[in-house]
Amino acid sequence: MVDPAYNVPRSSMQSKFLVAVLAAPLLAGPKTPEIAFERHVIDLGRNEACAVADVNGDGRLDIISGENWYEAPTWKKHHHRELFLFNNYLDDFSDLPLDVDSDGDVDIISAAWGSRRVGWYENPGKGQGMWAEHVVDEGSPTEFAFLVDMDNDGVKDEVLPQYGGREGFTAWYEREGKGAEVRWNRHVVSNKLHGHGIGAGDVNGDGRNDVLTPEGWLEAPKDPRATGEWTFHAEWTFDKLGFLYVYDVDGDGLNDVITSQAHDYGVFVLRQQRDPQGGRKWVKELVDDAWSQAHAMTPVDLNGDGKMELVTGKRLYAHNGHDPGGRETLGIYWYERVDVGGKAEWVRHIIDYGGRSGGGMQIPVVDLDGDGDLDIVVAGKGGVYLFENVSH
Incomplete structure (x- = not known):
């Protein structure tokens, strides 16, 4: 069950958001160093997703988004595929870099809603x-997909899509073969959909990665490839989440769940605890609910303090302005969890606010320029942007 102890309702903070973010951190926590970012416009064209990988094998990380990839270090545009445009969306909701055919160069796995498929695009070389x-x-509209480790070998090279629609199934995909012989095996974990949002991670501490949904989680069996539905635990219920990450946020040895309302207000953590009988219970801890449409999020140690921070942002026109707060100001932020008088609080830091850039469907956080700190790439209907970390 979910304990709403930390589920603080939104207040007038939303209407005063601009003043708050310009004047001070979200909460009155300890003063922490800010990270300076310099914004670079890569492309003003419409997109939804983005990725970072060495596309041409020159040792530099390039940016991939939509129909193009952008060559480092000058970000020269290379057109490499044609995509379907529908209802104000470019039909590319995830870009996942992986050497699918094992030929030594990176390919791109893409999730598409309009054309109802998950596909991969083969790099012809450089x-x-x-x-x-x-x-x-194919056959199902796909909201997004992620590379995950479902066979528990320590490598995130399986595909976990979140299918949309009212009827369908929940499954992960494993590739087999090399070169022209590559094929994908579908492993169904549930013969139904469990809402908007998906994730993977070890919920119960048995060393096996489970599948998480907005309606609860599916427990992985000893053999994740075994046929039959996985045991479903209906331990929470939410509507329209983004990705559900599994991470021990509070350091108590129990894995928690980090997620967000993709089409409403709220970024939050479900902290795993034990009731008096030793059963699992979940306490909802609010990160921020002053802005909406946090469709993408990346947990990462952004400031190098050895702790996990959250990088997220508001997606531009996630439902063409019809979501709650869908026409409000865009922003990209990072959050850190700090101790304030013995109580955990989340502090908001601004990466960008008031421009054309938003969080989109993916937020790669990597050392793009090799200078030892982490940079951020975002893509959305307002274009593709690089936020270069210039703190060093």
Whole structure:
């Protein structure tokens, strides 16, 4: 069950958000060093997703988004595929870099809602020319997908899509073979959909990665490839989440769940605890509810303090302005959890506010320029942007 102890309702803070973010951190926590970011406009064209990988094998990390990839260090645009445009969306809701065919260069796995498929685009070598498309699976509108470790080998090379619609199934995909012989095996974990949002991680501490949904979690069996539905634990219920990350946020040895309302207000943590009988219970701890449409989030040690921070941001027109707060000001933020008088509080730091850039569907956080600190890439309907960490 979910204990709403930390589920603080939104207040007038939303209307005073601009003043708050310009004047002070979200909460009156300890003064922490800010991280300076310099914004670079990569492309003003419409996109939804983005990724970072060495596309051409020159040792530099490039940016991939939508129909193009951008070559480091000058971000020269290379057109490599044609995508469907529908209802104000470019039909590319996830870009996942992986050497699918094991030929030594990085390919891109893409999730698409309008064309109802998950596919992968084959790098012809050094990224040049148009990339051939291959189907992973089709027939279901796909909200997004992630690379996860479902076979528990320590490598995130399986695909976990979040299918939309009212009817369907929940499954992960494993590739088999090399080169032209690559094929994808579908492993169904539930013969139904469990809402908008998906994730993977070890919820119960048995060393196996489970599948998380807005309606609860599916417990992985000893053999994740075994046929049959996984045991479902209906321990929480939410509507329209983004990705659900599993991480021990409070350091108590129990894994917690980090997620957000993708089409409403709220970024929050479900802290795993034990009731007097030793059963699991979940306490909702609010991170921030002053802005809406946090569709993407990346947990990462952004400031190098050895602790996990959250990087997230407001997606531009996630539902074409019809979501709660859908037309409010865009912003990108990072959050850190600090101790204030013996109580945990989340402090908001601004990366960008009031521009065209938002959180989009993915937020890669990597050392893009090799200078020892972490940079941030975002993409959305307002374009593709690099936020270069210039704190060093």
